Amino acid sequence: MNIWVVNHYAVPPGQSGGTRHWVLGQHLRKAGHSVAIIAGNVNYHERASADADTDYRARLQEHGGIKFLWLNVPEYKGSLLRVLSMIVFALRTIFGRASGYLPRPDVIIGSTPHPFAAFAALVLARRFKAKFVLEVRDIWPESLVELGGYSWFHPFIVLLDQLEKLLARKADRIICLLPKAHDDLIRKGSHRDKITWIPNGVDLSLFTSPEPKKRDGDFIVMYAGAHGVANGLDVVLDAAALLQDRGCGGVTFVLVGNGTQKERLKANAAKRALANVVFKDSVPKNAIPAVLAAADACFMHLRDLPVFRWGVSPNKLFDYMGAARPVIFAVNTSVNPVENANAGLTIPPENPEALADAVMELAGCSDEERARMGAAGRAYVISEHGAEVLGERLSTLLADL
Structure with missing residues (x-):
């Protein structure tokens, strides 16, 4: 055919x-x-x-x-x-x-x-x-x-x-x-x-055998995807500011990708002197596994809009789970793969306080507990989204x- x-x-x-x-x-x-x-x-x-x-x-x-x-x-x-x-x-x-x-x-x-x-x-x-x-x-x-x-x-x-x-x-x-x-x-x-x-x-041929991440230095929370209007990434800057104001060092947000909002976000982060936010350019799909390997946890966020009531199907989420990383899921939707897989934490979208608290909760977990969440997410996408x-x-x- x-x-x-x-x-x-x-x-x-x-x-x-x-x-x-x-x-x-x-x-x-x-x-x-x-x-x-x-x-x-x-x-x-x-x-x-x-x-x-x-x-x-x-x-x-x-x-x-x-x-x-x-x-x-x-x-x-x-x-x-x-x-x-x-x-x-x-x-x-x-x-x-x-x-x-x-x-x-x-x-x-x-x-x-x-x-x-x-x-x-x-x-x-x-x-x-x-x-x-x-x-x-x-x-x-x-x-x-x-x-x-x-x-x-x-x-x-x-x-x-x-x-x-x-x-x-x-x-x-x-x-x-x-x-x-x-x-x-x-x-x-x-x-x-x-x-x-x-x-x-997820293309599992790219994520053949991801190694569990052992924390070494700053706790890395990674977002890898589009920086568009729907993604609402201002919440990351607000959460980073909260952690900085609280004196919670040792956490870095890494935002990988491009999009219509990226330059505005970078300017906002610089204006607010957010030393705990790093921006990186997008990478080819076949380079994503190496990028995600540096993350201790990953972040999935969409703005709180009724259109997501039909569910979501974001590539980035399944890449996170294929990479065996725990996920902070912040989407108001009818189907939650992270919750279904017990692969991380679920928080309300557009809520910087909840994001800051979730980051500190995961940072406080043992390497073994985060590895368990990541392994559960990977098992889920192998069976449901491979x-x-x-x-x-x-x-x-x-x-x-």
């Missing part, structure tokens, strides 16, 4: 960002399928092209047996240019003659880091008489309304809402990353028996089309 995946922000392991489709593609290759990913050449986290040479419309590369068709899209900063990049990607997907680079598809998976990409996948599926599988990553346009403060009556929001309903109705099957989003998809026109939950997971488990679920879905 020839499978195309349309995901504007997909990347191979050598870049920073989400490698979900490359990892799942490896499982599909073992099952005898051919997998190609159509993506934009501008890295979502870096806001810049990974290529020094961008004088092309489309470029075909292969990474570990998975074909990547890179479409040239505008680099961007700010909301308007980001929307332009989305639209350019969708148009170039539709009109870019992908069939000149890739074998004719039997199935096209349209992923929704934004709905325009999935709409382009639907158009291609109809053109090639292929099955169309919709992959729902975020709840659109609710995410934009709650994070961006847009009105439901804004023309762009109305457009996105209608587009999501069209995609839900027309999809032959739907992959949902969020554990409780079925009701929203049914409201938009899908049927429950079309929906399969395949969350994000790439082989998720890949088998995807293979079953495709076989039933």
Whole structure:
């Protein structure tokens, strides 16, 4: 079976960002399928092209047996240019003659880091008489309304809402990353028996045998992921200030990654003279295990917003657990993997006092107790979020089309 995946922000392991489709593609290759990913050449986290040479419309590369068709899209900063990049990607997907680079598809998976990409996948599926599988990553346009403060009556929001309903109705099957989003998809026109939950997971080939961390010097609390509006990382600075004011030395927060809020956060930390906060640039996915090995504990946070009631599926969380590190989980959501696995502490989001207290509680645990939490988290993701488990679920879905 020839499978195309349309995901504007997909990347191979050598870049920073989400490698979900490359990892799942490896499982599909073992099952005898051919997998190609159509993506934009501008890295979502870096806001810049990974290529020094961008004088092309489309470029075909292969990474570990998975074909990547890179479409040239505008680099961007700010909301308007980001929307332009989305639209350019969708148009170039539709009109870019992908069939000149890739074998004719039997199935096209349209992923929704934004709905325009999935709409382009639907158009291609109809053109090639292929099955169309919709992959729902975020709840659109609710995410934009709650994070961006847009009105439901804004023309762009109305457009996105209608587009999501069209995609839900027309999809032959739907992959949902969020554990409780079925009701929203049914409201938009899908049927429950079309929906399969395949969350994000961890590539355990990167985390082969992580060593338990023995505290040596400062207690390192690490966040590794996007520094965006939804992540609400001001809470880290506020907690760091509380610990500094309390005279609680020996704790350092390390924030790894990039995003729209990073420069503001760095300036704020410098203004407040927070000596216990360190910022580091993002790293390629295949370098994440070495980075997380330096952590004594990891931090997962999202702002306290109703949109997360459908559940969350953050790559960073499963990487933390795959690295066998205890996790401080601060997300108001219906499904809590850290609590389910007994792999750390759960606190309310946007609560610096709770974060400061949780850090000191974990710092006060023995190395053995933290190792027990980390091992429990790793066992959980191996059974529930390992790439082989998720890949088998995807293979079953495709076989039933």
